[in-house]
Amino acid sequence: xxxxxxxxxxxxxxxxxxxxxxxxxxxxxxxxxxxxxxxxxxxxxxxxxxxxxxxxxxxxxxxxxxxxxxxxxxxxxxxxxxxxxxxxxxxxxxxxxxxxxxxxxxxxxxxxxxxxxxxxxxxxxxxxxxxxxxxxxxxxxxxxxxxxxxxxxxxxxx
Ligand SMILES: [Zn+2]
Numbered sequence: 001x002x003x004x005x006x007x008x009x010x011x012x013x014x015x016x017x018x019x020x021x022x023x024x025x026x027x028x029x030x031x032x033x034x035x036x037x038x039x040x041x042x043x044x045x046x047x048x049x050x051x052x053x054x055x056x057x058x059x060x061x062x063x064x065x066x067x068x069x070x071x072x073x074x075x076x077x078x079x080x081x082x083x084x085x086x087x088x089x090x091x092x093x094x095x096x097x098x099x100x101x102x103x104x105x106x107x108x109x110x111x112x113x114x115x116x117x118x119x120x121x122x123x124x125x126x127x128x129x130x131x132x133x134x135x136x137x138x139x140x141x142x143x144x145x146x147x148x149x150x151x152x153x154x155x156x157x158x
Contacts, residue, residue: 008055008154011088014047014097015054017061017072018131018155019079029074032113042079042110043101043126044072047092054086071115075125083155085134093146098124100144107132 019042028034048057065073098121107128115124134153
């Protein structure tokens with residue numbers, strides 16, 4: 001589990017949030033409907049370009065939003081956050097990151113359209129039976145031509 005009081009930078013940027021489900025669960029996610037999901041690790045790709053940047057968004061995910069706005073808010077209610085990988089950026093890279101994650105070995109799309117209501121990605125939610133290492137993610141981004149200089153990980157060992 002992530003330590004209490006962990007802080008994220010207030011800058012805009014993109015992130016991957018890792019959420020753990022210890023047993024299979026049924027999730028209703030707004031207009032997407034309902035699905036039975038496996039126990040395991042869920043990787044949600046997002047970006048934070050609003051007020052408060054990554055700090056505001058990741059803190060919201062960590063504590064769990066009271067008002068359900070995004071698909072991930074529903075998922076968060078039934079899972080526990082264990083890690084976040086994030087990178088302050090001038091341009092949102094979440095859609096590129098979603099494509100890169102989806103091509104990862106041992107990582108599979110979890111739910112078509114999840115978190116992708118306003119973009120053309122197949123999904124922004126992925127499933128892995130075990131938490132991938134941030135180093136593997138960094139390497140994969142690098143091979144896809146992404147700048148990973150500011151990429152940070154919290155919540156798990158490197
Ligand atoms: Zn997208």
